[in-house]
Amino acid sequence: MSQYQDLKQACYEANMQLPKLGLVLFTFGNASVVDRDKGVFAIKPSGVPYDTLRPEDIVIVDFDANTVEGSGRPSSDTKTHAVLFRHWPEIGGIVHTHSTYATAWAQAQLDIPILGTTHADHLTADVPCAPPMDDAMIAGNYEHQTGWQIINEFEKRGLSPREVEMVLLSNHAPFTWGKTVEKAVYNSAVLEEVARMAYLSCTLRPDVPRLKQALIQKHYERKHGANSYYGQR
Amino acid sequence: MSQYQDLKQACYEANMQLPKLGLVLFTFGNASVVDRDKGVFAIKPSGVPYDTLRPEDIVIVDFDANTVEGSGRPSSDTKTHAVLFRHWPEIGGIVHTHSTYATAWAQAQLDIPILGTTHADHLTADVPCAPPMDDAMIAGNYEHQTGWQIINEFEKRGLSPREVEMVLLSNHAPFTWGKTVEKAVYNSAVLEEVARMAYLSCTLRPDVPRLKQALIQKHYERKHGANSYYGQR
Amino acid sequence: MSQYQDLKQACYEANMQLPKLGLVLFTFGNASVVDRDKGVFAIKPSGVPYDTLRPEDIVIVDFDANTVEGSGRPSSDTKTHAVLFRHWPEIGGIVHTHSTYATAWAQAQLDIPILGTTHADHLTADVPCAPPMDDAMIAGNYEHQTGWQIINEFEKRGLSPREVEMVLLSNHAPFTWGKTVEKAVYNSAVLEEVARMAYLSCTLRPDVPRLKQALIQKHYERKHGANSYYGQR
Amino acid sequence: MSQYQDLKQACYEANMQLPKLGLVLFTFGNASVVDRDKGVFAIKPSGVPYDTLRPEDIVIVDFDANTVEGSGRPSSDTKTHAVLFRHWPEIGGIVHTHSTYATAWAQAQLDIPILGTTHADHLTADVPCAPPMDDAMIAGNYEHQTGWQIINEFEKRGLSPREVEMVLLSNHAPFTWGKTVEKAVYNSAVLEEVARMAYLSCTLRPDVPRLKQALIQKHYERKHGANSYYGQR
Numbered sequence: 001m002s003q004y005q006d007l008k009q010a011c012y013e014a015n016m017q018l019p020k021l022g023l024v025l026f027t028f029g030n031a032s033v034v035d036r037d038k039g040v041f042a043i044k045p046s047g048v049p050y051d052t053l054r055p056e057d058i059v060i061v062d063f064d065a066n067t068v069e070g071s072g073r074p075s076s077d078t079k080t081h082a083v084l085f086r087h088w089p090e091i092g093g094i095v096h097t098h099s100t101y102a103t104a105w106a107q108a109q110l111d112i113p114i115l116g117t118t119h120a121d122h123l124t125a126d127v128p129c130a131p132p133m134d135d136a137m138i139a140g141n142y143e144h145q146t147g148w149q150i151i152n153e154f155e156k157r158g159l160s161p162r163e164v165e166m167v168l169l170s171n172h173a174p175f176t177w178g179k180t181v182e183k184a185v186y187n188s189a190v191l192e193e194v195a196r197m198a199y200l201s202c203t204l205r206p207d208v209p210r211l212k213q214a215l216i217q218k219h220y221e222r223k224h225g226a227n228s229y230y231g232q233r
Numbered sequence: 234m235s236q237y238q239d240l241k242q243a244c245y246e247a248n249m250q251l252p253k254l255g256l257v258l259f260t261f262g263n264a265s266v267v268d269r270d271k272g273v274f275a276i277k278p279s280g281v282p283y284d285t286l287r288p289e290d291i292v293i294v295d296f297d298a299n300t301v302e303g304s305g306r307p308s309s310d311t312k313t314h315a316v317l318f319r320h321w322p323e324i325g326g327i328v329h330t331h332s333t334y335a336t337a338w339a340q341a342q343l344d345i346p347i348l349g350t351t352h353a354d355h356l357t358a359d360v361p362c363a364p365p366m367d368d369a370m371i372a373g374n375y376e377h378q379t380g381w382q383i384i385n386e387f388e389k390r391g392l393s394p395r396e397v398e399m400v401l402l403s404n405h406a407p408f409t410w411g412k413t414v415e416k417a418v419y420n421s422a423v424l425e426e427v428a429r430m431a432y433l434s435c436t437l438r439p440d441v442p443r444l445k446q447a448l449i450q451k452h453y454e455r456k457h458g459a460n461s462y463y464g465q466r
Numbered sequence: 467m468s469q470y471q472d473l474k475q476a477c478y479e480a481n482m483q484l485p486k487l488g489l490v491l492f493t494f495g496n497a498s499v500v501d502r503d504k505g506v507f508a509i510k511p512s513g514v515p516y517d518t519l520r521p522e523d524i525v526i527v528d529f530d531a532n533t534v535e536g537s538g539r540p541s542s543d544t545k546t547h548a549v550l551f552r553h554w555p556e557i558g559g560i561v562h563t564h565s566t567y568a569t570a571w572a573q574a575q576l577d578i579p580i581l582g583t584t585h586a587d588h589l590t591a592d593v594p595c596a597p598p599m600d601d602a603m604i605a606g607n608y609e610h611q612t613g614w615q616i617i618n619e620f621e622k623r624g625l626s627p628r629e630v631e632m633v634l635l636s637n638h639a640p641f642t643w644g645k646t647v648e649k650a651v652y653n654s655a656v657l658e659e660v661a662r663m664a665y666l667s668c669t670l671r672p673d674v675p676r677l678k679q680a681l682i683q684k685h686y687e688r689k690h691g692a693n694s695y696y697g698q699r
Numbered sequence: 700m701s702q703y704q705d706l707k708q709a710c711y712e713a714n715m716q717l718p719k720l721g722l723v724l725f726t727f728g729n730a731s732v733v734d735r736d737k738g739v740f741a742i743k744p745s746g747v748p749y750d751t752l753r754p755e756d757i758v759i760v761d762f763d764a765n766t767v768e769g770s771g772r773p774s775s776d777t778k779t780h781a782v783l784f785r786h787w788p789e790i791g792g793i794v795h796t797h798s799t800y801a802t803a804w805a806q807a808q809l810d811i812p813i814l815g816t817t818h819a820d821h822l823t824a825d826v827p828c829a830p831p832m833d834d835a836m837i838a839g840n841y842e843h844q845t846g847w848q849i850i851n852e853f854e855k856r857g858l859s860p861r862e863v864e865m866v867l868l869s870n871h872a873p874f875t876w877g878k879t880v881e882k883a884v885y886n887s888a889v890l891e892e893v894a895r896m897a898y899l900s901c902t903l904r905p906d907v908p909r910l911k912q913a914l915i916q917k918h919y920e921r922k923h924g925a926n927s928y929y930g931q932r
Contacts, residue, residue: 025892026885028817047930076921076929098817100892104899107815108907115340117405118261118331135913142917171910172816186259193258193333200337203436203902208341211404214368218375222309230309231280349573350638351494351564419492426491426566433570436669441574444637447601451608455542463542464513581806583871584727584797652725659724659799666803669902674807677870680834684841688775696775697746 004042004069007035008058011042014181015058018097019050021189029097030075033181034085039063041085045072065144076143083147084177088161093181095188098173101195105129106168112198114211119194120219121230122165126210127191128153129168150175166191237275237302240268241291244275247414248291251330252283254422262330263308266414267318272296274318278305298377309376316380317410321394326414328421331406334428338362339401345431347444352427353452354463355398359443360424361386362401383408399424470508470535473501474524477508480647481524484563485516487655495563496541499647500551502558505529507551511538531610542609549613550643554627559647561654564639567661571595572634578664580677585660586685587696588631592676593657594619595634616641632657703741703768706734707757710741713880714757717796718749720888728796729774732880733784738762740784744771764843775842782846783876787860792880794887797872800894804828805867811897813910818893819918820929821864825909826890827852828867849874865890 002008014031018024027050032043042058059070065082067074075081081094105112105127112127114120119127130153137145150167154160165187166176176187201208223230235241247264251257260283265276275291292303298315300307308314314327338345338360345360347353352360363386370378383400387393398420399409409420434441456463468474480497484490493516498509508524525536531548533540541547547560571578571593578593580586585593596619603611616633620626631653632642642653667674689696701707713730717723726749731742741757758769764781766773774780780793804811804826811826813819818826829852836844849866853859864886865875875886900907922929 025888045931046928073928073931100896101899103815103817104896104903107896107900108904110904115404116336118336132911132914135911138913138917142921171814171914189258197333197337197340199899199903200334200432201340204337204432205341205343212365212368214371215365215404218371222375229279229306232278232306348637349569351569422491430566430570430573433567433665434573437570437665438574438576445598445601447604448598448637451604455608462512462539465511465539581870582802584802655724663799663803663806666800666898667806670803670898671807671809678831678834680837681831681870684837688841695745695772698744698772 002069003038004035004040004060005055007033007040007042007060009055010181011044011058012053012055014093014095014185015044015053016050017185018095018188021185023097023099023188023192024050025098029095029099030077030081031093031095031181031185032075032078032081032085033093034091036089040068041081043074043078043081045070046075048072077146079141079143080146080150080175083144084150084175087147087151088177090162090179091177091184092179093184094175094177095181095184096173096175097188097192099188099192099195101199102168102174102191103172104199105195106173107171109170112168112195113202113208114216115198115201115208116211117215117219118197120211120216121223122187122190122194123163124216124220125157125159125164127166127168127194128157128159128164129170132170146172235302236271237268237273237293238288240266240273240275240293242288243414244277244291245286245288247326247328247418248277248286249283250418251328251421254418256330256332256421256425257283258331262328262332263310263314264326264328264414264418265308265311265314265318266326267324269322273301274314276307276311276314278303279308281305310379312374312376313379313383313408316377317383317408320380320384321410323395323412324410324417325412326417327408327410328414328417329406329408330421330425332421332425332428334432335401335407335424336405337432338428339403339406342403345401345428346435346441347449348431348434348441349444350448350452351430353444353449354456355420355423355427356396357449357453358390358392358397360399360401360427361390361392361397362403365403379405468535470501470504470506470526471521473499473506473508473526475521476647477510477524478519478521480559480561480651481510481519482516483651484561484654487651489563489565489654489658490516491564495561495565496543497559497561497647497651498541498544498547498551499559500557502555506534507547509540509544509547511536512541514538543612545607545609546613546616546641549610550616550641553613553617554643556628556645557643557650558645559650560641560643561647561650562639562641563654563658565654565658565661567665568634568640568657569638570665571661572639573637575636578634578661579668579674580682581664581667581674582677583681583685584663586677586682587689588653588656588660589629590682590686591623591625591630593632593634593660594623594625594630595636598636612638701768702737703734703739703759704754706732706739706741706759708754709880710743710757711752711754713792713794713884714743714752715749716884717794717887720884722796722798722887722891723749724797728794728798729776729780730792730794730880730884731774731777731780731784732792733790735788739767740780742773742777742780744769745774747771776845778840778842779846779849779874782843783849783874786846786850787876789861789878790876790883791878792883793874793876794880794883795872795874796887796891798887798891798894800898801867801873801890802871803898804894805869805872808869811867811894812901812907813915814897814900814907815910816914816918817896819910819915820922821886821889821893822862823915823919824856824858824863826865826867826893827856827858827863828869831869845871
């Protein structure tokens with residue numbers, strides 16, 4: 001029996017949430033779960049339809065994206081996951097989808113502005129959209145560079161991956177993460193809904209103002225601050 | 234056996250309608266039911282997913298939002314419900330959601346204009362959007378002030394909560410209410426559909442005219458007037 | 467046993483198609499079926515939810531909208547149906563909904579322009595939007611006048627109810643009809659889809675041209691002309 | 700037993716995927732499968748609802764669109780399929796739908812611009828929109844000319860049907876194809892999602908830039924190039 005059985009099962013279950021939540025068409029998405037003690041993570045095999053995916057199909061890879069266990073080829077986005085897991089020790093799971101509204105913002109190369117408390121309950125910043133990569137980075141180790149594109153954008157903007165758990169990649173689609181993969185999946189669904197609401201507000205009123213600072217702080221703190229009072233203790 | 238069992242059951246059933254009607258994602262919503270004789274109301278516990286919610290999880294609180302019965306923490310919006318129940322003796326239930334189209338209008342800080350009879354069958358005014366709160370109100374007793382923001386806006390506009398059973402809060406989302414919680418739930422679904430139709434009409438024709446007064450009166454009266462002839466006697 | 471049992475059953479089945487096709491929320495719609503030999507039609511009772519509606523609840527009324535059989539109050543739109551059935555002997559069923567996209571066009575007081583073959587397969591004209599009624603007509607016998615508003619608009623435009631089986635009422639919503647009530651239901655679903663496609667094309671390209679005449683004729687004739695070759699013989 | 704039984708079954712299964720994927724309303728679509736050895740293809744009968752369609756209803760026709768086996772009338776679009784199968788020997792299946800967003804672009808007479816990697820994973824060009832036909836072509840052998848309209852547009856633009864497996868017909872709707880009919884069905888669903896994302900990006904930001912060339916190449920090659928690494932070997 002594989003020493004990674006529980007890790008594969010957790011990864012399988014997270015992946016299966018994506019079509020259930022309406023976030024993926026066919027195979028356009030993947031979720032991964034890290035085991036930091038063992039220095040590996042579990043990820044969906046590439047191009048396998050969700051309705052035939054089994055826990056034993058999940059691939060185990062190390063932080064250089066080399067396969068440790070599994071007969072299938074891991075997701076084509078594996079190197080991006082590997083860079084993020086290696087560079088951000090605080091995250092436990094990553095989700096990548098092409099969910100419709102978040103991808104539409106990424107294609108438009110626009111940050112999703114913070115317009116309401118649905119957004120502020122989850123993060124105090126606009127959802128950042130990392131710019132298109134240089135041609136040299138694309139032609140080179142593309143998925144590896146995609147990871148660095150995310151990390152560099154966070155550093156440039158002074159954002160913490162503990163506080164902002166989602167990003168858009170220009171012309172591509174979103175990545176989300178979290179302390180656990182369940183949180184990363186949750187963030188993917190939240191991002192899609194926030195993207196949809198912002199699309200509607202912006203097309204209804206193109207000069208819609210960003211949320212005022214006092215409200216941003218209030219909503220974030222009631223959910224995440226030291227004196228938070230959202231949810232059960 | 235709790236003296237509040239029926240109240241909890243009614244509150245539970247109203248809350249369970251919200252995901253069924255497509256009005257909430259995850260835990261983004263709550264419904265409450267008042268018992269005016271006992272001076273309490275029942276409300277959803279904070280942050281509990283709908284698919285694990287049970288009638289016995291419902292929390293009973295008084296009109297100061299103090300817990301009377303229940304081990305869980307009540308909804309973070311409890312103080313808003315408490316202010317509305319105390320100030321408006323005619324209402325029996327309240328629903329708060331972040332339904333997509335209604336929230337998009339709230340984020341845009343715009344009233345939903347009355348454009349058709351779907352709207353006029355339910356209220357004769359635009360759906361009011363209360364303005365953003367002062368920073369001092371936000372930093373203070375925020376959810377309590379949210380209740381007052383609604384009440385003050387109704388008084389400023391000369392609206393009656395018996396005739397207009399819904400409101401948008403700028404940058405936030407809608408609240409609806411009714412003589413019963415079933416009516417409050419119904420109003421939430423009607424508001425979302427009215428918000429969606431108005432979004433479509435306004436993006437199709439930005440200078441769309443408001444409904445003429447004669448038609449507003451006619452449709453409201455055939456449903457709610459002394460000589461109403463909609464529905465069964 | 468009622469002599470109208472089959473008529474009630476047909477009316478019941480047509481009404482139950484409306485929520486199944488996603489065309490009504492709560493009770494916002496109704497279907498009727500005529501029996502010309504008996505000089506009556508069957509229609510949904512007013513305000514009865516679809517999930518509790520039974521065939522025996524269907525109301526039988528004559529062409530003056532007087533109840534012939536049934537204990538419930540007929541749909542509040544009954545007089546509109548009565549006027550259309552009396553004036554247009556060629557139609558066998560009528561459907562009224564507040565389907566989302568068709569209603570958005572009605573609220574915008576715009577005809578739905580013929581932009582593609584999905585539309586042309588069903589009618590060769592824009593979907594007509596009848597203008598708002600005079601205040602005197604609204605204050606008077608409103609639902610009766612609604613029927614005349616439709617008939618007058620068709621006469622003004624030189625349209626035949628055999629060729630154009632749908633209409634929008636400004637600020638209100640659509641009515642459709644057909645030789646049978648099944649066709650009227652089908653037309654309601656087609657109208658909603660045509661309305662949705664036209665909304666998308668018009669917001670994508672505000673100066674989108676109408677379909678050229680040669681294509682309008684071709685698509686209509688292949689489905690409805692003397693030498694039609696769509697469907698089975 | 701028919702020598703075409705397997706062909707009919709494959710055609711039946713492909714057609715049944717279309718409503719399941721949300722790509723057709725009523726009978727607005729059809730799928731066909733070719734058997735090049737026998738010089739025939741299987742296609743849906745015209746106007747038969749999907750919920751009553753049976754494998755034995757599928758019609759077998761030759762490349763002149765003459766019926767070889769089957770009692771029903773073949774799809775009214777059969778001649779278009781016949782022209783494409785005859786002219787493009789590399790394709791094994793064709794799908795025609797009136798899917799909502801793709802049809803909205805066709806009605807707007809606009810190519811779908813390549814804006815992101817969801818698009819680039821499948822084709823490196825904008826989705827071409829063939830212009831409206833001349834009136835003479837429409838009045839003549841219309842469905843036959845529709846096939847030629849597609850082929851001529853591909854030749855004019857220098858596109859290969861192996862690389863671009865989808866097209867929009869101005870004022871009409873999309874056609875897709877593939878080496879197999881399963882791939883043609885898959886392409887129809889991908890096209891609808893790409894059309895929806897592009898609609899959202901273009902209405903959000905009308906001056907949205909096309910995808911840069913380096914990214915177009917990279918995403919297409921990782922899925923389709925000699926050194927592709929998407930999917931299982």
